[in-house]
Amino acid sequence: MSNVFEQYEKKNEFLVCVDSDGCAMDTMEIKHRRCFAPEMIKTWNLTEREDYILNLWYDLNLYTKTRGINRFKGLAETFKIISKEGVEIEDLDSILNWVETTNELSNNSLLREIEKTDSKGLKMTHEWSLNVNKSIEELPKGDEPFEGVSEGLEALSKKVDVAVVSSANGEALNDEWGRHDYIKFLTALLGQEAGTKQHCIAELKKKGYDTDNVLMVGDAPGDLQAAQKNDVRYYPILVGKEKFSWDRLVNEAVPKLMNGTFDEEYQNKLIKEFNDSLK
Template sequence: MFLDKYKKEKEFLVCVDSDGCAMDTMEIKHRECFAPEMIKTWELFEKEDYILNIWYDLNLYTQTRGINRFKGLVETFKIISKEGIEIEDLDSIVKWVETTKELSNNSLKREIEKTDSKCLKMAHSWSVNVNKSIETLPQDDEPFENVKSGLEGIAKVADVAVVSSANGEALDSEWNRHDLVKYLKVLLGQEAGTKQYCIGELKKQGYDCDKILMVGDAPGDLQAAKKNGVKFYPILVNKEGYSWDKLLNEAVPKLINNTFDKTYQEQLIKEFNNTLK
């Protein structure tokens, strides 16, 4: 499913993140794939526990939760570099992450062709190995409680789009495996562009800003919503089932009835920020 094939059907649009928001896949992917592959690729075994804890904090438990994989890599390397752990040619990946319009393997390959950077080559190898590692995970992942009923109910009153920074193939596999694609208008992964970009492109289909809701579990989802002037609903860490029930039975009705006002939005954001201190 691609942006250029998208056609608006309903008056309202609900965008939904995947990992850690709809799918209970975030913890296992970081602990079994992203972090171990980073340690192996850069041979960081000597300070492994220290570096792993930094990765988990950045990617799971603080205000950078849900950050793109390459941004997470750069932020981790910046921190450990200050502690004397040298990452060769770090400036190359920092520059690419800060300037590229597309944080994906394909974009990284194009940059490698231009620069022949060793660090970029290692980052690409790491990312490819992460994807392979994710593919070998036991296929016992599940959507969070109330996700299926929530999507079913929301799809009756709004167009639903998955807007995620995860790898597209993994998304396609997970959402099809759990028979959730039938509720979607489009499934957008990292290859489609940033969340901010994707929401902006969907908005061009003719939705009013006050009729678009971004559902996510990370500050990046909130920022993507803010940048596009649309509403945000948080899925709270360790309260996912509760959050999805509230989304279906409180937040979406408020959206439809035009009572999702500034006070309600601020209340949701405050509760969200308090979970990620």
């Protein structure tokens, strides 16, 4: 874990950290619409109120303040709501209990819990999660970056250090960012193996950047939190307005960061806009 930071080389005085999924790469819509949600319908056979449940899933994972939450938390939230609406989920208590109490929301931790409890609900959750991974792997590899990202990264990399800070797995990140030949624009490509986003920003700051010279760019409330915990500035890529957001990042926000006018008023305006974009 430490190695990646030991080898890091600071090149400029300013650092822009960029999230990947839903921020630079247009991968969230397709993953939720083609993988997470349909696999949930299949695994729990929720065909009877399918449209309602699908839309609830999209809202929770894409369009509201919970955008970008962990898959198991998303599942638990969805099930809590639909069970109140009369949709029965077998062994729901085991699922909710695990999600609320585990210290690691992962397939491996789920398997350990299944060994202990032999719970049907958890077995289905595990099956769903594996099927989601499989269907994500099978997605066609198209042109995933948002419009404006290519030019944006190129322009930024001439003035500032650009580091990807993501909670996706490192291999997938290398594959995606490598396939589009974007790695040349970066000083680091950090995935979940490097630690949480908050941790990664903290480690990068130690490389000699002034706190006022660091900006986190993200699309979800978790990105904002990671920035705030490190006292660095935050710039939102707004859902549905990604091209506009990237253009403004390059033409307005980063210039402001560099000339010292990215002040509290500007920051508050951006955060308000971000909060308003998520229901």
